[in-house]
Amino acid sequence: DTGVSQDPRHKITKRGQNVTFRCDPISEHNRLYWYRQTLGQGPEFLTYFQNEAQLEKSRLLSDRFSAERPKGSFSTLEIQRTEQGDSAMYLCASSLGQGDNSPLHFGNGTRLTVT
């Protein structure tokens, strides 16, 4: 169990630029989640995949955000035309199973700063 891996750990970008983050879940985990955490807040759900299917997207995920999990393994989260309000920690998590009580395993996150 190598854990959930996220890359990069930190990203600084200028407003209007596009950024892409990568998440590698625990290898046998079929579910993958993206969360966003701003300073002083708990993580907020963005979207999740079961295998390669994106099953739900939060209303927080504007049309500038897109997530993919093309082969049911790693996932990418892209933000187009970044805004200062996008500055946050982006957390990826994975879990195993079909039920609603499989614990989520989180990565260390990607901290995005938009200047």
Place this chain on the structure above:
Amino acid sequence: AQSVTQPDIHITVSEGASLELRCNYSYGATPYLFWYVQSPGQGLQLLLKYFSGDTLVQGIKGFEAEFKRSQSSFNLRKPSVHWSDAAEYFCAVATTGGGNKLTFGTGTQLKVEL
């Protein structure tokens, strides 16, 4: 919709003292409840979880939590705090049929005085 309230934003305790972090949830049915801990710049680590059965659950690092349906609470406790417990603690709820999405509270920042 479900929600989680952690009324204490900051708590300071002395090393060796007991600890209780409060968590209240709002959900119509029996929820799945979790406590996670986050150290600065890190992801979240699962401390313990409640699904059903015994309402007192044991977790890692000497933590325990008690589910009280009548109070809609799931408070986290530790009998003797260590300096390394200083971190931010998050309570979360997952709803049945919800794809195991978690709704988190705003967190409690724990400071431990030596």
